[in-house]
Amino acid sequence: MDKIFTRPESLRDVSTHYCPGCGHGIAHRLIAEVVDELGIREAVIGIAPVGCAVVAYDYWNFDCSEAAHGRALAVATAIKRVRPQNIVFTYQGDGDLAAIGTNETIHAANRGENLTVVFINNAIYGMTGGQMAPTTLLGQKTATTPMGREIKFHGYPLKISEMLSPLAGVKYIERVSLSSPQEVLKTKKAIKQAFQNQIDNIGFSLVEILSPCPTYWGMSPKEAIDWIRDVMAKEFPLGRIK
Amino acid sequence: MSGNEAMAEGAIQAGCSFYAGYPITPQNEIPAYMSWRMPEAGGVFIQAESELAAINMVYGAAAAGVRAMTSSSSPGMSLKQEGISYIAGAQLPSVIVNVMRGGPGLGNIAPAQSDYFQATKGGGHGDYHCIVLAPATVQESFDMMPAVFDLADKYRIPAIILSDGMLGQMMEPVVVKSQCPNPKSQIKKPWALTGCKGREPNIAKSFFLREGDLEKANIILQKKYKLIGEKEQRYEGLSLADAKIILVAYGTMARLAKSAINKLRKAGKKVGLIRPITLWPFPQEIFKKISKPQVKFLVVEMSYGQMLEDVRLAVDGKAKVEFLGRAGGGIPSEDEIISRIKKLL
Numbered sequence: 001m002d003k004i005f006t007r008p009e010s011l012r013d014v015s016t017h018y019c020p021g022c023g024h025g026i027a028h029r030l031i032a033e034v035v036d037e038l039g040i041r042e043a044v045i046g047i048a049p050v051g052c053a054v055v056a057y058d059y060w061n062f063d064c065s066e067a068a069h070g071r072a073l074a075v076a077t078a079i080k081r082v083r084p085q086n087i088v089f090t091y092q093g094d095g096d097l098a099a100i101g102t103n104e105t106i107h108a109a110n111r112g113e114n115l116t117v118v119f120i121n122n123a124i125y126g127m128t129g130g131q132m133a134p135t136t137l138l139g140q141k142t143a144t145t146p147m148g149r150e151i152k153f154h155g156y157p158l159k160i161s162e163m164l165s166p167l168a169g170v171k172y173i174e175r176v177s178l179s180s181p182q183e184v185l186k187t188k189k190a191i192k193q194a195f196q197n198q199i200d201n202i203g204f205s206l207v208e209i210l211s212p213c214p215t216y217w218g219m220s221p222k223e224a225i226d227w228i229r230d231v232m233a234k235e236f237p238l239g240r241i242k
Numbered sequence: 243m244s245g246n247e248a249m250a251e252g253a254i255q256a257g258c259s260f261y262a263g264y265p266i267t268p269q270n271e272i273p274a275y276m277s278w279r280m281p282e283a284g285g286v287f288i289q290a291e292s293e294l295a296a297i298n299m300v301y302g303a304a305a306a307g308v309r310a311m312t313s314s315s316s317p318g319m320s321l322k323q324e325g326i327s328y329i330a331g332a333q334l335p336s337v338i339v340n341v342m343r344g345g346p347g348l349g350n351i352a353p354a355q356s357d358y359f360q361a362t363k364g365g366g367h368g369d370y371h372c373i374v375l376a377p378a379t380v381q382e383s384f385d386m387m388p389a390v391f392d393l394a395d396k397y398r399i400p401a402i403i404l405s406d407g408m409l410g411q412m413m414e415p416v417v418v419k420s421q422c423p424n425p426k427s428q429i430k431k432p433w434a435l436t437g438c439k440g441r442e443p444n445i446a447k448s449f450f451l452r453e454g455d456l457e458k459a460n461i462i463l464q465k466k467y468k469l470i471g472e473k474e475q476r477y478e479g480l481s482l483a484d485a486k487i488i489l490v491a492y493g494t495m496a497r498l499a500k501s502a503i504n505k506l507r508k509a510g511k512k513v514g515l516i517r518p519i520t521l522w523p524f525p526q527e528i529f530k531k532i533s534k535p536q537v538k539f540l541v542v543e544m545s546y547g548q549m550l551e552d553v554r555l556a557v558d559g560k561a562k563v564e565f566l567g568r569a570g571g572g573i574p575s576e577d578e579i580i581s582r583i584k585k586l587l
Contacts, residue, residue, distance in 0.1 A: 042438050042439035045306075045437065057447070061443060063436070063437055063438050063444050064445050065301075065435055065446035065447070066332070066446060066449055067302075068301075068324055068328050071298035071301075074295040074298035074301075074302065075298050075305070077299055077302065078260060078286075078298075078300070078301070078302030079302045079306045079435065081286045081288065082259065082260055082306050082310075083435075085437075086435075103291055103294075104295055104298075106291075
């Protein structure tokens with residue numbers, strides 16, 4: 001019998017540390033599948049962020065580096081510049097990419113670095129216990145917005161993808177989600193495009209993935225993906241941004 | 243050329259192929275020089291968006307296996323400390339030049355030696371050290387670069403060149419020596435991130451979450467630091483054999499100390515100098531060897547007494563240790579040094 005579904009070579013055979021219903025496992029696998037399909041496992045270098053996904057390299061079966069919180073795109077910039085023959089990507093959460101690392105994000109994008117960015121937006125800081133993120137929705141309760149995010153005190157959810165899109169150095173931005181199997185397939189297609197762009201020397205490409213964090217949203221896994229579809233995607237509309 | 247340019251050209255001669263930096267006085271000649279010289283030599287120059295980005299770019303380039311450096315001055319060095327800690331934790335060979343200026347805070351752009359503690363005691367979070375070398379002339383600023391890259395590679399450690407605003411701006415003739423190492427002779431880096439073709443994946447990391455793992459990683463670092471302490475202490479000694487007063491000074495301050503000693507020796511005074519070349523590891527052995535009740539040490543710094551503490555530790559109560567220091571733009575003058583010595587004699 002033919003084997004029609006198997007673990008990608010780029011994904012290690014280990015058990016997960018992520019919470020039930022977390023989106024990281026799906027996103028990790030999609031990247032591994034894309035890396036396999038593009039035949040770049042031996043050329044790829046991944047940059048793991050500070051956050052729940054810091055140990056992404058425990059799952060991926062290719063070269064990886066950690067980066068200090070927010071600095072993934074500085075680390076990636078240097079690696080790509082000194083080894084242009086490699087395929088370099090960052091995997092970053094909303095706190096990493098859109099709060100502490102906003103400066104690195106904007107400037108790597110504006111320089112038009114030929115990099116691939118996978119941006120996990122789950123509207124919360126997961127690893128530190130569910131604090132408000134720059135992308136936390138208005139009214140959303142977190143460890144540091146116990147009454148819900150209020151405009152008066154916390155401002156608005158930061159739409160970093162829309163902010164980046166006018167920059168001339170940015171070549172591709174798409175927002176996708178993990179809220180259903182159909183959306184997961186679209187996410188994989190977007191990730192593949194972002195990697196293909198780097199292979200083709202097109203330039204800075206970013207995929208923003210709306211990803212569930214049931215634990216710190218205080219929801220069941222099912223409620224969490226429904227919330228992405230019904231609430232989060234209203235604030236962060238899906239589709240091609242650039 | 244200037245001390246700053248000498249360090250930049252020295253790095254090129256050492257096979258450095260990545261530089262990232264951010265403007266700050268008094269080290270701006272380094273990125274300006276690197277901006278044309280590095281591409282000419284086939285390397286990568288990036289003007290980073292911040293000191294944080296610059297040091298983390300060095301982290302990335304070092305992880306990818308190339309000789310990488312950044313430079314800054316005191317306030318900028320404070321910003322780099324987190325990145326240096328990560329570089330130390332991930333054991334990535336990197337070179338960082340600090341052309342010291344006055345502090346604390348924004349301070350001023352006058353030369354100072356007030357970052358000695360920061361450089362030699364770790365500087366960022368965690369139990370780590372950087373190798374720290376201090377040149378005293380423009381020629382030495384050049385010569386030290388191949389040596390510091392070799393040390394960084396050999397021990398997989400961040401290494402700092404501690405210069406100052408005086409030495410960085412000073413113009414002196416430099417002989418660009420042809421015996422600089424051939425970059426092709428650089429040591430192999432099988433741990434580098436190059437893509438996992440034909441091998442297991444490599445990981446550059448300083449995060450060890452599982453119980454016991456971080457302690458093991460720390461023990462590896464501590465063993466390395468002990469070895470460096472045993473093997474790499476360097477200093478210059480001057481007229482030590484019969485000296486009753488021994489000046490201890492590094493960098494720009496050692497130049498003034500030397501000229502004071504020359505004058506005093508001509509007047510028949512028995513004075514000598516220890517000029518630490520490695521500030522970490524501190525050259526303790528020479529102090530242990532020559533400390534005795536008949537000798538007095540006079541530590542002279544452009545700070546309010548930072549290296550002084552290491553001298554006291556090395557002397558360990560076996561001789562008297564005196565101090566002369568100014569900072570914030572003030573530099574102990576030759577006359578001040580001479581008059582202090584005369585009081586001690």
